[in-house]
Amino acid sequence: MNVHFKKFWVGLLAVCCTLSLAAQEKPAQKEVNVDELAIKEAERLADVLKLEDWQVFYADSILRHDYGALHEEVKELQLKNFTQQEVYQRVQDKWMEQADNALQKVFTAAQWKKYLKDGAGKRIREREKRKKERNERKD
Numbered sequence: 001m002n003v004h005f006k007k008f009w010v011g012l013l014a015v016c017c018t019l020s021l022a023a024q025e026k027p028a029q030k031e032v033n034v035d036e037l038a039i040k041e042a043e044r045l046a047d048v049l050k051l052e053d054w055q056v057f058y059a060d061s062i063l064r065h066d067y068g069a070l071h072e073e074v075k076e077l078q079l080k081n082f083t084q085q086e087v088y089q090r091v092q093d094k095w096m097e098q099a100d101n102a103l104q105k106v107f108t109a110a111q112w113k114k115y116l117k118d119g120a121g122k123r124i125r126e127r128e129k130r131k132k133e134r135n136e137r138k139d
Contacts, residue, residue, distance in 0.1 A: 032071060034064070034067040034068050034070075034071045035064055035067075035068070037063075037067055038060060038063035038064040038067045038068075039060060039064075041059075041063050042056055042059045042060035042063055043056075045059050045103075045115070046059070048114070048115075048118055049107065049111045049114055049115060049118075050111075051107075051111070055106050055107065055111075058106045059103060059106060062099055062102040062103055062106070063099060066095045066096070066098055066099040066102070067095070067099075069095055070091065070092060070095035070096075073091045073095070074088060074091060074092075077091065086134075089130065090134070093127045093130060093131065096123065096127065097124075097127060100120060100123075100124060103115070
């Protein structure tokens with residue numbers, strides 16, 4: 001597995017764990033820096049996908065917005081004392097889907113194909129599977 005891919009998911013997992021534990025921690029806990037995570041991921045994508053400067057700019061902007069929105073929505077859930085992991089997973093899926101859709105518009109077809117092979121394809125399939133399972137439970 002790609003080292004950059006592992007670092008990205010370890011970082012994202014750390015964010016999610018930090019966010020889910022934040023309600024249990026003291027208020028003095030260090031705030032997660034979503035801008036820094038977005039910058040690192042944009043740099044990783046630039047390296048892996050050989051992005052042009054303008055693509056890096058858009059990828060960085062997209063990731064900052066969507067990671068920030070994810071972070072804010074998770075904080076709201078924590079303030080409301082939600083404890084079901086599925087609720088947090090649904091929020092993460094929503095924002096990661098939005099990020100992927102926006103990134104697809106910025107990447108060339110070859111870059112998108114490589115992005116999918118770099119792990120995004122698996123994440124998208126897992127997200128779709130969870131969405132399908134939720135929809136089936138509703139029916």
